[in-house]
Amino acid sequence: MKALDAISRGLAFVGALVLAALSETGAVANFFARTLVASLSPPYRLNLFFQQAEFVGFGSLFIVLLTGTFTGAVFTLESVQALQRVGMESMVGSTVILAVARELGPVLTALMVTGRVGSSMATELGTMRVSEQIDAMEVMAVDPVKYLVVPRLFAGAIMVPCLTMLFDLVACVGSYGVGVGILDIDEGAFVERIRWYLDPYDFTHGLWKSIVFGIVITLIGCYKGFHAEGGARGVGMATTQAVVIGSIAIFVLDYVMTSVLIQFMPV
Amino acid sequence: MRRSFDGRPKSRYSCVVIHIEGVYKSFGEHAVLKGINLDVKAGTTRVILGVSGSGKTVLMKNIIGLMRPDRGQVVIDGEDITKLDNAGLLKVRSKFGMVFQQSALFDSMTVFDNVAFPMREHTTKSEDEIEARVHECLAVVDLHNIDTKFPSELSGGMRKRVGLARAIVLQPKCVLYDEPTTGLDPLTTESVDQMIIGTNRRLKVTSVVISHDIGSALAVADRIAVINKGEIVEDATPEELRQSQHPFVQEFLHCWFKKQ
Numbered sequence: 183m184k185a186l187d188a189i190s191r192g193l194a195f196v197g198a199l200v201l202a203a204l205s206e207t208g209a210v211a212n213f214f215a216r217t218l219v220a221s222l223s224p225p226y227r228l229n230l231f232f233q234q235a236e237f238v239g240f241g242s243l244f245i246v247l248l249t250g251t252f253t254g255a256v257f258t259l260e261s262v263q264a265l266q267r268v269g270m271e272s273m274v275g276s277t278v279i280l281a282v283a284r285e286l287g288p289v290l291t292a293l294m295v296t297g298r299v300g301s302s303m304a305t306e307l308g309t310m311r312v313s314e315q316i317d318a319m320e321v322m323a324v325d326p327v328k329y330l331v332v333p334r335l336f337a338g339a340i341m342v343p344c345l346t347m348l349f350d351l352v353a354c355v356g357s358y359g360v361g362v363g364i365l366d367i368d369e370g371a372f373v374e375r376i377r378w379y380l381d382p383y384d385f386t387h388g389l390w391k392s393i394v395f396g397i398v399i400t401l402i403g404c405y406k407g408f409h410a411e412g413g414a415r416g417v418g419m420a421t422t423q424a425v426v427i428g429s430i431a432i433f434v435l436d437y438v439m440t441s442v443l444i445q446f447m448p449v
Numbered sequence: 450m451r452r453s454f455d456g457r458p459k460s461r462y463s464c465v466v467i468h469i470e471g472v473y474k475s476f477g478e479h480a481v482l483k484g485i486n487l488d489v490k491a492g493t494t495r496v497i498l499g500v501s502g503s504g505k506t507v508l509m510k511n512i513i514g515l516m517r518p519d520r521g522q523v524v525i526d527g528e529d530i531t532k533l534d535n536a537g538l539l540k541v542r543s544k545f546g547m548v549f550q551q552s553a554l555f556d557s558m559t560v561f562d563n564v565a566f567p568m569r570e571h572t573t574k575s576e577d578e579i580e581a582r583v584h585e586c587l588a589v590v591d592l593h594n595i596d597t598k599f600p601s602e603l604s605g606g607m608r609k610r611v612g613l614a615r616a617i618v619l620q621p622k623c624v625l626y627d628e629p630t631t632g633l634d635p636l637t638t639e640s641v642d643q644m645i646i647g648t649n650r651r652l653k654v655t656s657v658v659i660s661h662d663i664g665s666a667l668a669v670a671d672r673i674a675v676i677n678k679g680e681i682v683e684d685a686t687p688e689e690l691r692q693s694q695h696p697f698v699q700e701f702l703h704c705w706f707k708k709q
Contacts, residue, residue, distance in 0.1 A: 244552060309556075310555075313551055313556075314549045314550070314553040314626075315554075315555055315556070317549070317553065318547070318553035318555075320515060320539075320542070320551055320569070321513055321515070321542055321545060321547045322566065322567050322615075323539040323540070323542040323570075323571065324539075324566075324567075324570050325535070325539065418681050437481070
């Protein structure tokens with residue numbers, strides 16, 4: 183009987199977790215729909231969009247360029263070790279850049295942006311929520327979703343793909359620098375293999391993912407901040423959850439989108 | 450049906466800006482409002498007085514539409530706002546200004562931008578006109594030369610005044626005050642009381658004040674509704690309230706008189 187009770191309680195706990203996750207996902211989807219509807223009607227507040235685009239894009243530039251350069255460099259170092267075993271070290275450029283363009287570029291860019299932008303948005307909106315600034319906006323007949331969330335969402339959707347392109351570029355530079363400059367791989371073979379094996383679609387494959395990641399990062403950050411409660415502790419929890427859930431969402435969506443893109447848009 | 454002098458039907462609420470009837474509100478098992486009935490007449494200062502946790506702020510949020518009651522009506526200017534969608538509520542809220550307990554100033558904006566915010570969002574006035582109106586409202590609350598300061602650089606009393614300047618910038622019909630004197634020293638409390646009285650008289654607005662400060666309530670109110678555990682237990686003028694025989698009101702007054 184005790185064993186049955188324990189199993190029953192365990193199942194109930196798992197069930198409660200699943201229900202909570204589904205409920206939260208539904209609430210986020212509802213919030214996304216509300217944001218999209220709010221974005222369709224004027225005023226469009228382009229000045230707020232440009233402010234957020236500067237924060238998301240220009241503000242994340244350094245960390246993305248740094249991460250991209252070292253990702254390209256380190257991945258080249260590791261890949262050469264493996265490819266030398268089969269005498270294919272000249273393939274290192276195309277191997278690294280293919281992986282960066284399709285996978286590492288969008289995912290690592292999104293993870294860097296989640297840590298910086300997602301947490302910042304959750305903190306800012308959470309602080310506004312607990313100090314009643316969002317209530318004040320509603321009382322002044324200004325839709326807070328339209329004013330606060332719409333510019334952030336569009337900034338994420340546009341700037342994260344831009345950052346991903348820059349990531350891909352500096353990763354290529356990092357890979358070239360290590361492969362040709364340090365490891366003495368033939369420059370002609372390095373470049374020729376890239377031209378031979380890579381397709382423009384490999385880059386657009388990554389960019390489609392980065393658009394979705396940009397939307398998800400800003401959406402989750404804004405959602406968590408918008409619904410923060412319980413003072414400073416609540417804002418802290420919202421910030422942590424925005425980063426954790428945003429990161430998990432990136433990995434899950436990466437798998438889903440890769441499956442869909444391979445299925446419907448194969449190379 | 451009452452009729453005006455030209456024969457058109459006259460709303461039963463024509464002198465009443467806010468009419469609350471049979472409002473109930475619960476959060477889970479916890480009932481916060483239990484059948485509130487309240488009228489606020491145009492041009493008057495109405496105080497809703499009660500201890501912490503009595504339901505004052507929840508009632509305020511139901512009046513302004515930030516919450517919807519589980520049951521009952523909240524009629525603003527003849528329109529039941531409990532039946533409105535978000536777009537309809539936004540229109541009704543343009544008739545209100547509200548001063549929040551912590552002022553709720555936007556901390557990323559200067560004092561000038563905070564007070565100008567409603568005008569920039571809802572009017573097509575030029576920046577010169579906006580500047581003139583902002584300075585006019587800041588002068589009403591006796592603040593000068595603080596345009597470029599941020600809320601974090603202001604004292605509590607100054608933040609309340611800026612909050613009021615922002616609340617009146619669009620000339621609302623009704624100004625709501627959520628615990629305006631909480632956390633303020635006696636001198637600043639007195640100046641906030643005078644600010645509420647002055648605003649009501651000069652601008653001829655209707656004022657609704659949520660408070661637990663009985664001294665301020667007696668000073669500013671035309672009528673006081675005492676709320677206890679989600680119910681209105683007394684609704685009277687300040688003079689009538691001092692003579693009230695209700696046990697809770699007597700205890701409330703007794704505690705205050707003891708402190709005096």
